[in-house]
Amino acid sequence: MIDRNFAKTDIFQSKSEATDLYFKDGPVSYQQAVIDPILMQAQPFEYDALSPTPLDPFHLSTTGLDYYRAASILTEGRLLEAAEKYNIPDDVQELAHQEVEIEHERQSHKNNASMRKYRESLRSTERFSVEKANDIIAARAAVSTIGRLGLLLAEHPVVGGVEVMKWTAFFDNRSTMLAHATFVSRMQQENMNQDSDFEIIGGKVQMARADLMLNTAENVGSEVIAFKGKEADVIVAGRHLELIGRYAFIALHNDLHIEGMQPVNVPVGNTRMNLQSLGMQKYLRIAKPTEEA
Secondary structure, eight states, rough: OOGGGGSSSSSOOOOOOOOSSSOOOSSSHHIHHHOIIISSSHHHHHHHHHHOSSSSSEEEEEEEHHHHHHHHHHHHHHHHHHHHHOOOOOHHHHHHHHHHHHHHHHHHHHHHHHHHHHHTTTTTTTOOOOHHHHHHHHHTTTOOOOHHHHHHHHHGGGOOEEEEEEEETTTTTHHHHHHHHHHHHHHHHHHTTTTTEEEEEEGGGOOOOOOOOOOTTTTTBBEEEEEEEEEEEEEETTEEEEEEEEEEEEETTTTTTTTOOOOEEEEEETEEEEEEEEEEEEEEOOOTTTTTO
């Protein structure tokens, strides 16, 4: 069973470590580290509510429930809870659910392709130290750290990019802001970690601003708006990476009054809309050359 308390806002403290995943003895074979399916005692989001999509999402499960379906069940539960709290109309619920499910499917398949590229970049005869094998397992299972995920990308740029956090919250701007602040705190801790080869250039993480990004929104004109923007530059193992934030909102017309919901009115085209969060993702990618940025 999935713990329904994960729909609450007191969840940003990591619950525990997935110690059951890790290898105790080495060396570890290529098959064991990067091919074999992963069976966990709990889903990644039950260890950490801000866990990203696993790098290997279709080879990860708990007993009787694969990650892909478990994540869908979790978001469906959060949507139902929010819909009951605010008495959300059915058509608005459907729009919100559709956006989150489409993005869940897109990111899962994208990670699956990245994992395939990562496997192909290694030798099938390779044998790993326990530390290296556990780093791989943690990334595949979405229980790694931003520093270790950044290092995987820096050492294997063929991966292209790695998601480092995800938060889904329906009609809840406050929890999305709290999730962003928690993630920034984790980044700053990684930046100060003397054992980590992770440096935030300039020491700042800047949240992408909706009012500046709506011109690049993916679905302007519909009631779901998604945008993304660069939030930080980092150096990991000598390689320049960018932190990108992607945000999804549902735009509610101001004449739709929903009791108890705090409206956030933002200009969209020649009108103003009440933007309510559906969640956010953050990922690291190889920095683009200046002329392409």
